[in-house]
Amino acid sequence: MAKIALKVNGNKIEKEVADNTLLVSFIRENLNLTGTHVGCDTSQCGSCVVHVDGKSVKSCTMLAADANGADITTIEGLEKGGKLHPVQESFKKHHGLQCGYCTPGMVMSSIDLLKTHKNPSDEEIRKGLEGNICRCTGYQNIVASVKGAIGKV
Amino acid sequence: MKQFNFHEAKSVKEAVKAASKNSAFLSGGQTLIPSMKLRLSSFSDVINVKNIKDLQGIKVSGKSVKIGAATKHAEVASSKDVKKAIPALAALAGGIGDMQVRNKGTLGGSIANNDPSACYPSACIALNAVIHTSNRKIDAEKFFKGMFETALKKDELVTAVEFTIPEKSAYIKIPNPASRYALVGVFLAKYKKETICAVTGAQPVVFRSKEIEKALNNNFDPNSLNDLNLKSNEMNADIHASAEYRASLVVTAAQKAVINCK
CATH class of the missing domain: 3.30.465.10 (Uridine Diphospho-n-acetylenolpyruvylglucosamine Reductase; domain 3)
Known part of the structure; x- marks a missing residue:
């Protein structure tokens, strides 16, 4: 067992986890934050993307023990004072989702993308979201949602 | 994923000391973790080295x-x-x-x-x-x-x-569109005395294409590779690309690399 102390959505957390626990399992099963999804479980689909120290990573491909000392943000941590994050707002406005399963990962990746690219082109947006798969193939509106949030992150 | 003992190494010395026949060093884990999850590999000890200063x-x-x-x-x-x-x-x-x-x-x-x-x-x-x-x-x-x-x-x-550091260089990757791993990748580096052409994705392990290097050492121009036919018998073949296709892609990527060399 590994003892880990970390911050999740601003809350200090100390827990003991089995050494082979994945970060996504820890988030969903130990913290009951089920907004982070497991789509493929093979590091391909990106629906498990969270921010670790401000960078987007696939939480199904990271050990919980490796997150010791980290500052983690999940989709639940984006809302501030009852107001959606600008990227969430833009996904809502541009209908950037169909079934919604991939959406938490799409939103988390989009925020990281807009932090590193202040004014991305359509191509840069599509390239930036390479690690996220939408099996409804609703990419057109997802790209529109990211474009709609330019300058707001 | 099978059970293992997780170690957080604070120094190179500590990491090496914790290593055994049945251990793995964990750095980014972007290959190690998926392969452990698929049970392609398992270890008694996983030693985290990513935080070593x-x-x-x-x-x-x-x-x-x-x-x-x-x-x-x-x-x-x-x-x-x-x-x-x-x-x-x-x-x-x-x-x-x-x-x-x-x-x-x-x-x-x-x-x-x-x-x-x-x-x-x-x-x-x-x-x-x-x-x-x-x-x-x-x-x-x-x-x-x-x-x-x-x-x-x-x-x-x-x-x-x-x-x-070379005088100039370029890397051209023909990616598999799903995994973005290289179907073929060519890294070209031009030094004062020679040009080196390293190829990944095409054979079981990275190699230097002496044929491409010879042609480019004579004349560093994409056209000097126009008539070059690489042997396909040592190239990888899979559902993504045949050996003949890979042999051809290596030359095409090398030509693009010459054009993009900076």
Whole structure:
């Protein structure tokens, strides 16, 4: 067992986890934050993307023990004072989702993308979201949602 | 994933001491964790090395760029120093996997794994890299032994990679559209005395194409490769590309690399 102390959505957390626990399992099963999804479980689909120290990573491909000392943000941590994050707002406005399963990962990746690219082109947006798969193939509106949030992150 | 003991190593010495026949070093884990989850591999001990201070950082001197083994692909891709000294190396790092893989995956992890389709091995060969490990320095030419096989001993840890700065260079990858691993990747580096052409993805392990090098040493022009037909009998063949197609792609990628060399 590994003892880990970390911050999740601003809350200090100390827990003991089995050494082979994945970060996504820890988030969903130990913290009951089920907004982070497991789509493929093979590091391909990106629906498990969270921010670790401000960078987007696939939480199904990271050990919980490796997150010791980290500052983690999940989709639940984006809302501030009852107001959606600008990227969430833009996904809502541009209908950037169909079934919604991939959406938490799409939103988390989009925020990281807009932090590193202040004014991305359509191509840069599509390239930036390479690690996220939408099996409804609703990419057109997802790209529109990211474009709609330019300058707001 | 099968059970294992997780160790957090604070120094190279500590990491090496914890290593055994049945252990693995964990750096970014972008290959190690998926392969453990699929039970392609399992270990009694997993030793986390990504937080070791000696494995971090990028240093540019007059002749070389030395990158700590735990440096993430995203850090190499966005480093102003790397972009200035060897722009092709920064571009290569920026094209690995996807944004999330680049935020976690590391240089040391990539070359220690030596996937036949990985990008970094071609840069190591073309840029005359020296691989620094916990107890020695290994020339890149002697490091990559075979498919997923390197000169590393079980308790030997890559600590840094030192690349020689060329006059100009380029990396052209023909990616598999799903995985973005290289179907074929060509790293071309032009030095005063010679041009080196390292190819990844095409054979079980990274190699130098002497035919391409000979033609480009005669005349550094994409047209000097026009009539070149590489033998396909040693090329990889799979559902993504036949051996003949890969042989042809190597030449095409090399021509594009000449055009993009800077």
